[in-house]
Amino acid sequence: MPLESIEEENIIVLPEPNQSTKISISLPKIFYIKNIKTIDDAYKKILELQPLLINLSNLAFTENNKKAWDIIQKLMYYWNYRDILRIERIQDNTPLVEYALRKVILDTQQQTLPNYKLECENSFTPERAVQELSEKALSHRINQHPLLERMTQHGLEMQHIKLFLENYYVNNRMFHLFIVALSLCSPLERRTELANNFYDEMGSGDSRMAHPELFLKNFNNLNRPEVITPLPESLYLVNTKTHAAFLSGDYHYGMGGFGYIELTMPNQMKKILNGLMKSGLPKADLEFWEIHITIDIEHGKRWFSEMLQLIETPEQAKKCLAGGISLLDARATMYDGILQSYDSM
Template identity: 25%
Template sequence: MVTYSQEKEHAAPSGGAEEFLTALLDRAYDDGDRTALETVQNRLAALHAKSFEIPQEHTGFKGLGDDLDEALRIEERMLAHEDRFIDLEGFEGAEDGGQEFVRRLKKVVREHPANRHPFYLTYLPEQASVADIAFYLAQESALDPRFDDFIALMQIGMPVGPKLELAANYWDEMGNGAFPRVHTVMFQDALDEVGATPEYIASHQIVEATVCGNLSALFALRRPLIHRAIGSFAVTEFLFPRRCSQLLEAWERNGLSAKGHEYHREHVGVDARHASGFFKNVITPLVDASPAVAGEVYRGALARLNSSQRYLDRILTRLTDGTERGEK
């Protein structure tokens, strides 16, 4: 695959960095160029990674402004693209309070195609091989290893009630203080069990998964989008317990180890509680306090649902048309 740097260097003689990025974004989002989309999303993932890593050497502010400017330009275009698929006119607002808003939002989530997708309903529990599970977990690694950091970031500036809910969620992510039970540690156990090495992940992750990870990162990182983050992560917690149960069926059918499935077994119960807490103790009071934020919560929820549907559609196609088995 041609990298962002290679494309940028090739384009340099005909224009500067800004012109190059504008043209790349036009190809990705106006022309539907999948290669351009992969290039720009991989670049955004690399830029986001810097916000979730400890620097190995002191660099001061060198390059920080350029990186942030580049990331924001990509993010703005990405969000505009996602918003094209969200119909706010068809959704009633928060005029009846946070509790009623949550009831309507849950109905939208339950009725969305991503909620009961055939990849989870039938393919994963009934047909998926160990290789298929490895491919699936490679996609999940775009989001799951940073979930604790996302929750940590979302607590900043929150009112005490919602902050307490998020803090409890975060402490669960941290294994309630037990290192082997930290969710990122358990997720790594699952990756190790099926041989999903960093090299495998890098070569098998599809752009739809990268989009899901980038959306989660930008919602958590950019404070003006905090209410989109709340909507997005509430949906993530809502969807995950059933998905974990269906992964466990595939796991056990393939005779994989109990240690490897602890991450997903844990989330069958804990995420149902987290989802309830998000809706009751975070979204409801925030919307009660400021009904104007309901539209942003809804945008975040729908962006998560829509990106999840695209991701699952692509996974199912790749696994059923022979692509991942080298048949095509």
């Protein structure tokens, strides 16, 4: 089936319980799978769709076809969202098809990922490895991204601010779930720090200060959206986080990924806060960013302290590095997508 002939159908993905904002994505009709009653039905559906999805994945990841890549991100987001929120997992055998087709995409994507080298491998110690990981995080392009520089220097128009906040929220509203998911594959002694991080994300016991709720204050003067249609680049960040925290089952990869996020966030948060204020949003609505400037400094220190205890071999350090770079690359890709959308508005 040619790429141009794939029809799309609008799907409204329901929010988490008690959240009023919905996420709207468009899925190809052929991949909108439901009512798979038996295992035999699931097997037939997988065989039917596998060749098309292999072709679509190759176009997206090997040939860098943007339309195919966009479709893949929407599919992965829909399947990941349903999985991590445990939506309709045992009503029928539809999840079997979603799992199998998601694996097709992941297999193709993994084949195109780079192998990351550890410069200290020949003189390895955990301390040297963690120091190198920290240096690589702080030298990543995310730290001087053009979107953040534009925000800091000039501010943004309100329509641009709204686009930024909506796409950021698509990721932020699920971050606490990724922390919980990562604990599932982490050793018992490593779960305490994850629990502390989760407690912070949930407002330290005050649900009104839980970070997904706190983020919504950004919309106080912008009219909170009832429906958000996110950019594929924003969905890519959600998908990358889902893989690191939930699907990979590798706590070195996941801890590296989220450790890199926490280490680099204070710098990003400062620039975003300055940009939002320069754009005209009142400081009273920007508490989310102020809190994270402080709290993520501590989170970053804690995560890398944990890595000193996690890393015993160069191979484990490489997994942390791969997870870290993948999440920073995905966040930078989201910023890229937002900036490109500004230029076309």
